[in-house]
Amino acid sequence: MFNFTTITNWLHSFLTTTCGFAEWGAILTESVLVALVIITLYAVFAIALIYMERKVCAFFQCRLGPMRVGKWGLLQVFSDVFKMLTKEIISMRQTDQFLHNLAPFLVVMASMITFACLPWNQGAHIIDFNVGVFFFLAISSIGVVGILLAGWSSNNKFSLIGAMRSGAQIISYELSIGLTMLAMICLTGTMSFSEICNDQYVNGWNIVRGHVPAVIAFIIYLVAGNAECNRGPFDLPECESELTAGYHTEYSGMHFGYYYLAEYLNLFICAGMASTIFLGGWAPLQIAGLDGFNAVMAFIPGAVWFVGKAFFVVFLLMWLRWTFPRLRIDQILSLEWKYLIPFTMVNLVLMALCVAMGWTF
Amino acid sequence: MEDKTYIGGIASGIKSLATGLKTTMREFFTPKITEQYPENRQTNQMFERFRGSLTMPHNEANEHKCIGCGLCQMACPNGSIKVSSEMYETEDGKKKKRLVKYEYDLGSCMFCQLCTNACPHGAIAFDQSYENAVFNRAKLVKQLNREGSKVAEKK
Numbered sequence: 001m002f003n004f005t006t007i008t009n010w011l012h013s014f015l016t017t018t019c020g021f022a023e024w025g026a027i028l029t030e031s032v033l034v035a036l037v038i039i040t041l042y043a044v045f046a047i048a049l050i051y052m053e054r055k056v057c058a059f060f061q062c063r064l065g066p067m068r069v070g071k072w073g074l075l076q077v078f079s080d081v082f083k084m085l086t087k088e089i090i091s092m093r094q095t096d097q098f099l100h101n102l103a104p105f106l107v108v109m110a111s112m113i114t115f116a117c118l119p120w121n122q123g124a125h126i127i128d129f130n131v132g133v134f135f136f137l138a139i140s141s142i143g144v145v146g147i148l149l150a151g152w153s154s155n156n157k158f159s160l161i162g163a164m165r166s167g168a169q170i171i172s173y174e175l176s177i178g179l180t181m182l183a184m185i186c187l188t189g190t191m192s193f194s195e196i197c198n199d200q201y202v203n204g205w206n207i208v209r210g211h212v213p214a215v216i217a218f219i220i221y222l223v224a225g226n227a228e229c230n231r232g233p234f235d236l237p238e239c240e241s242e243l244t245a246g247y248h249t250e251y252s253g254m255h256f257g258y259y260y261l262a263e264y265l266n267l268f269i270c271a272g273m274a275s276t277i278f279l280g281g282w283a284p285l286q287i288a289g290l291d292g293f294n295a296v297m298a299f300i301p302g303a304v305w306f307v308g309k310a311f312f313v314v315f316l317l318m319w320l321r322w323t324f325p326r327l328r329i330d331q332i333l334s335l336e337w338k339y340l341i342p343f344t345m346v347n348l349v350l351m352a353l354c355v356a357m358g359w360t361f
Numbered sequence: 362m363e364d365k366t367y368i369g370g371i372a373s374g375i376k377s378l379a380t381g382l383k384t385t386m387r388e389f390f391t392p393k394i395t396e397q398y399p400e401n402r403q404t405n406q407m408f409e410r411f412r413g414s415l416t417m418p419h420n421e422a423n424e425h426k427c428i429g430c431g432l433c434q435m436a437c438p439n440g441s442i443k444v445s446s447e448m449y450e451t452e453d454g455k456k457k458k459r460l461v462k463y464e465y466d467l468g469s470c471m472f473c474q475l476c477t478n479a480c481p482h483g484a485i486a487f488d489q490s491y492e493n494a495v496f497n498r499a500k501l502v503k504q505l506n507r508e509g510s511k512v513a514e515k516k
Binding site: 058059060061062063064067319320322323324339 | 371378381382384385386388389391393394395397
């Protein structure tokens, strides 16, 4: 298995010895490089996901989707991005200008930091420490502040209703996400993403090891993750037929673009987390006993495995989104509080029991 | 909603959700119905009941079925049809009506199909042509009976 630390070690020694940087200078340079890489990846993944969303949505509705701009409409999203970049950012009277301009940056910042938590390859973890899962949950909640601020500062009733719905929904569903993650932490015994992945590389994917409780947790995670991204059947913060566009109605130009980017990247982060925690992250598919097969699978780089799994989960989430009709706010909250929470709690106990009795693979 | 127990509700909910997922997944793989119009104009086929523009079908001997009765003209709510007919005498001395000119204004037609329903002989029908745009609305007024055509004799 290719270990990314060889590259990072080489870069560090190159900066310190060949270029003669001081230790702090080398670390600073590396941080800037990593930030650039992350921002570039963020934009690239957003473009790929928007294209995928439009195509998958079209195929589920028996359409073809974008076909005109470029071959199979491949350049459609690029032209959309350029359109967004050239648009004016309109500032309105009677709004709280400071908060109005701050809100999209909070949302995009939260999603970028959580994006950096994803384990891309063995040794290619950007933010990784012993309470990684905890940190991830904490940072992803900042996004909700941005959404609430956006609704509040727009001075628009519909935006405020959208923001309130979004707040109520995200805060409720964070409980399910936290509890399902807790069940999986119970199985792996660590909160660090790199160790979760390493553990799955050695012992097999969590969804196989944890069998029944892990599969239940995976399904609940998908439902709650969809709600967390304000997507799918849970997209009533945006709810175009009732609230025009919800909390980002009053935004234009790239400020709106940030919400759009963050929405799609949150989808990817949600899927990436699902693949890290349940499907092994960068760990290749290994079947005990088939050594030749295992060698071939291990030859594929971990980053390919990770992105492949994440896109598989993204497809599952899109499938959910384009199948189910939108829920009412009371239905959303009763689904969470009356169904998902009791199920995750029982599931947590079941997982703890399985781990304690050694009923795992 | 009929009363269901908590577990029963979950079971039936999951079942109906699974049905929905199955349906969309089947749809995902079916051939797509989108027509890419300007590219496929050579091969594109409109469906049979599409009402493109009014035509008067002629057979190989340049004969149509219109007897010039004018029922279609009376049925038309927009006055898009103008039937000109004349009286003539057959060889055995009978007086008969025959069609001279059948004028149809596509520009004022609303494709209600009352004319084809009124026609007792099935002489007129809508075809599947749909590229009807022109630069001059005078071009939309068409003569449907061809030059030198006559009514088909009843067998």
